[in-house]
Amino acid sequence: MKKHLTNLLTSERHIIITGLSRSGKSTLLTSVMAQLSEHANPAGEMNRLPFLTRIPANRLLSARLVESDEAPNFDFAANLAQLQQRQWPQATTRISQFTLELTLKRPHAWQQRLLGDEIHRFIIYDYPGEWLMDLSLADLSYSDWSAHVLAQQTSEPQLSHAQSWLAMLNGFDFDLPVNSLYSDHLLHSYQHYLQSAKCAGISRLQPGALLLTPPDPAHLLGRFCPLPAKVLAQPNHPWLLHFQQRYQDYLESWVKPLRDTYFRRAQQQIVLLDLFEGLAFGRAYLAEMQESLNHLMSSFIYGKRRWYEKLHKHVSIEQVIFVASKCDLVPLSQQPRLLSLLKHVSQGASQQLKAQQIAFDHLLLSALVATKPDADNPQALRYKHPDGSTHQVEFDPIPERIHDLSEQGVYPLIHCLPPIIHQASDFRTMHLDQLLNRIMGEAS
Numbered sequence: 001m002k003k004h005l006t007n008l009l010t011s012e013r014h015i016i017i018t019g020l021s022r023s024g025k026s027t028l029l030t031s032v033m034a035q036l037s038e039h040a041n042p043a044g045e046m047n048r049l050p051f052l053t054r055i056p057a058n059r060l061l062s063a064r065l066v067e068s069d070e071a072p073n074f075d076f077a078a079n080l081a082q083l084q085q086r087q088w089p090q091a092t093t094r095i096s097q098f099t100l101e102l103t104l105k106r107p108h109a110w111q112q113r114l115l116g117d118e119i120h121r122f123i124i125y126d127y128p129g130e131w132l133m134d135l136s137l138a139d140l141s142y143s144d145w146s147a148h149v150l151a152q153q154t155s156e157p158q159l160s161h162a163q164s165w166l167a168m169l170n171g172f173d174f175d176l177p178v179n180s181l182y183s184d185h186l187l188h189s190y191q192h193y194l195q196s197a198k199c200a201g202i203s204r205l206q207p208g209a210l211l212l213t214p215p216d217p218a219h220l221l222g223r224f225c226p227l228p229a230k231v232l233a234q235p236n237h238p239w240l241l242h243f244q245q246r247y248q249d250y251l252e253s254w255v256k257p258l259r260d261t262y263f264r265r266a267q268q269q270i271v272l273l274d275l276f277e278g279l280a281f282g283r284a285y286l287a288e289m290q291e292s293l294n295h296l297m298s299s300f301i302y303g304k305r306r307w308y309e310k311l312h313k314h315v316s317i318e319q320v321i322f323v324a325s326k327c328d329l330v331p332l333s334q335q336p337r338l339l340s341l342l343k344h345v346s347q348g349a350s351q352q353l354k355a356q357q358i359a360f361d362h363l364l365l366s367a368l369v370a371t372k373p374d375a376d377n378p379q380a381l382r383y384k385h386p387d388g389s390t391h392q393v394e395f396d397p398i399p400e401r402i403h404d405l406s407e408q409g410v411y412p413l414i415h416c417l418p419p420i421i422h423q424a425s426d427f428r429t430m431h432l433d434q435l436l437n438r439i440m441g442e443a444s
């Protein structure tokens with residue numbers, strides 16, 4: 001009876017972190033777990049989340065990751081061990097479930113006696129960021145996708161990376177029979193383009209599956225590339241039929257099940273954006289990021305549900321938080337400008353949300369602070385380079401809007417070592433308490 005009552009009184013919610021590869025998902029989840037377990041530790045030396053008003057330390061009894069049957073558990077211990085060796089988490093290669101259970105004492109003794117502990121469960125998935133890009137394929141035909149992708153490659157920032165792939169595609173003899181030898185030839189050239197564009201900070205790269213390596217399940221299935229207009233114009237062309245079939249198989253056996261099983265169950269969404277590649281590579285890259293974000297949002301279902309609709313209506317996202325990750329990579333003096341840039345990059349997406357009356361918010365976050373301010377210069381930072389040397393970097397004002405940035409971008413892409421971490425209490429974050437407050441804000 002008590003168990004049933006506990007289940008009934010447990011609040012459970014799904015949160016989707018929408019973050020492209022390297023946006024900081026795994027570091028964020030590791031940090032959340034480390035910080036909250038420390039927050040719950042009465043013997044903890046220092047409370048690193050002093051503004052976490054929604055989860056008061058004196059009421060938090062425990063924070064733990066619970067097992068689930070749906071996906072392997074998020075490997076917190078492995079990520080923490082990696083950071084303890086001063087290495088960032090490995091790029092994620094499979095889906096895992098992060099089910100965080102927070103147990104709180106009730107605010108009043110009579111409530112505690114009557115209802116027992118207050119339990120909140122948050123279900124979040126960690127996954128390879130490349131998977132995300134392919135969700136929007138589910139709403140496009142192969143021909144529409146193909147035409148769209150090739151049109152993008154006629155302008156920057158894609159064009160300069162696509163030259164040799166486009167030369168190969170235009171010179172390809174489509175009278176050749178469709179077989180794996182010729183098909184792989186096309187795919188390798190396209191894959192090469194995707195890899196080079198990814199290294200240069202371009203976000204919208206499809207199929208993201210081609211950026212992964214075997215045995216990734218998406219990589220084994222998502223083996224298609226765009227075809228030129230002259231082939232698309234012939235509905236029975238063998239090459240068109242071949243890639244159309246692969247595309248359809250990929251959608252049916254991978255993209256749609258993935259979307260429905262994991263991505264469309266959330267009521268809250270954290271859109272995690274790394275603005276630093278765009279700042280380093282220039283205006284066209286940030287504009288491209290803005291466009292990818294608009295497309296990404298179309299893969300999710302938004303809608304505010306009244307309390308009585310929650311029982312029968314399909315789950316939809318009711319709250320979105322746009323988060324610029326790694327904000328320790330700019331000096332504190334520049335953070336208000338970084339926040340303005342985040343608002344500008346997410347402007348199209350937030351307008352879509354406003355039209356649907358969905359609550360949204362913007363936040364800067366560093367899940368693990370890896371830089372130090374420069375005591376003599378508020379516009380500068382210090383950090384440890386992976387080669388062990390200490391670097392100092394000075395910043396010009398961060399542009400508040402995309403078109404204020406120069407064509408080339410002038411901001412350094414900082415590669416730094418994570419800080420020295422012996423135990424969970426060594427994590428230092430920026431604004432993580434604000435993120436958690438916002439997530440908890442809607443708690444029922």
Ligand SMILES: Nc1nc2c(ncn2[C@@H]2O[C@H](COP(=O)(O)OP(=O)(O)OP(=O)(O)O)[C@@H](O)[C@H]2O)c(=O)[nH]1
Nearest residue numbers: 021022023024025026027088091092129366367368
């Ligand atoms: N300075 C700083 N760097 C960070 C922070 N979080 C992540 N990074 C950097 O960003 C990289 C990517 O972070 P991950 O957490 O692995 O990103 P991800 O979204 O899980 O990436 P995939 O697994 O490829 O999808 C790390 O290797 C770090 O270099 C942060 O809070 N501060």
Ligand SMILES: [Mg+2]
Nearest residue numbers: 025026091092
């Ligand atoms: Mg990851």
